[in-house]
Amino acid sequence: MSIPRLKSILLIVLLLFTSQFIQAKILLPSVFGNNMVLQQKTNAAIWGKSDAGKAVKITVSWNKINYGAIADAHGNWKIKVATPGYGGPYTITISDGELLVLNNVLIGDIWICSGQSNMEMPLAGWGKILNNEKEIAEAKYPNIRLLQAEHVTSNFPLNDAKVANGGWQECSPKYIAEFSSTAYFYCT
Numbered sequence: 408m409s410i411p412r413l414k415s416i417l418l419i420v421l422l423l424f425t426s427q428f429i430q431a432k433i434l435l436p437s438v439f440g441n442n443m444v445l446q447q448k449t450n451a452a453i454w455g456k457s458d459a460g461k462a463v464k465i466t467v468s469w470n471k472i473n474y475g476a477i478a479d480a481h482g483n484w485k486i487k488v489a490t491p492g493y494g495g496p497y498t499i500t501i502s503d504g505e506l507l508v509l510n511n512v513l514i515g516d517i518w519i520c521s522g523q524s525n526m527e528m529p530l531a532g533w534g535k536i537l538n539n540e541k542e543i544a545e546a547k548y549p550n551i552r553l554l555q556a557e558h559v560t561s562n563f564p565l566n567d568a569k570v571a572n573g574g575w576q577e578c579s580p581k582y583i584a585e586f587s588s589t590a591y592f593y594c595t
Contacts, residue, residue: 433457433507436567442575444513444552447493454485457503468497469514478503490514511577513552520590530591531584543584551578551594553586 435455445451457463457478465474465486478484488499495513500506520526528534530543555571576582583591 432505433463433501433503435501435507437570437574438554438568439509440574441510442512442552442577443509443554444515444517444575445488445490446517447490447514449490450487451490452485452487453499453501454483455501456482457484458482461503463501463503465502466500468499469494513550515550518590518594520587520593522589526587526589528588529585530588534588536588543580546578546580546583546591546595548578548595552576553578553582555586 433455434457435453439453439455453465455463459478459480459482461478461482463476463478463484463486465488466472467474467488469491470489472489474486474488476484476486491514493513493515495515496511497514499509499512501509528536530536530539530546536542552575553572554575557569557571559565559569571585572582578591578594
């Protein structure tokens with residue numbers, strides 16, 4: 408038997424052997440993650456992707472109810488979970504056979520702040536607000552969470568948003584300097 412043929416056979420055997428251990432991983436849009444906030448007193452939608460036909464289960468720590476759905480032919484699934492009044496931190500466990508846990512989740516009010524340059528002006532940077540260094544140093548509000556979308560130009564709808572700083576962050580001097588000053592002062 409030739410060496411190239413032997414290598415091909417070994418590769419096929421290796422792939423067959425390891426394929427039984429490969430599982431799809433639940434994929435969530437960038438708006439879901441550790442430190443996130445869900446709107447209070449509603450049926451909040453959580454969605455993502457898995458393997459087509461897989462059963463997806465969500466358990467939330469605030470009421471211990473198990474919610475479920477089956478991923479469609481494209482692997483998409485969506486589950487609505489009942490949220491209480493404000494509070495937390497909570498955990499959300501999502502499973503399709505492989506576990507994904509979202510930690511430090513709060514329930515409260517979501518404020519979407521958008522607009523032109525006056526809304527985008529950060530605490531530090533091109534429009535420096537009055538006493539910006541003091542404001543940034545004192546921005547220690549762990550119950551205020553920040554999710555900042557990055558600018559992306561597209562000629563068609565995108566499936567996910569590109570977010571700054573790896574997703575949701577607790578409001579702190581580390582993350583507030585480049586955040587919208589208008590949004591910050593509105594929430595504080």
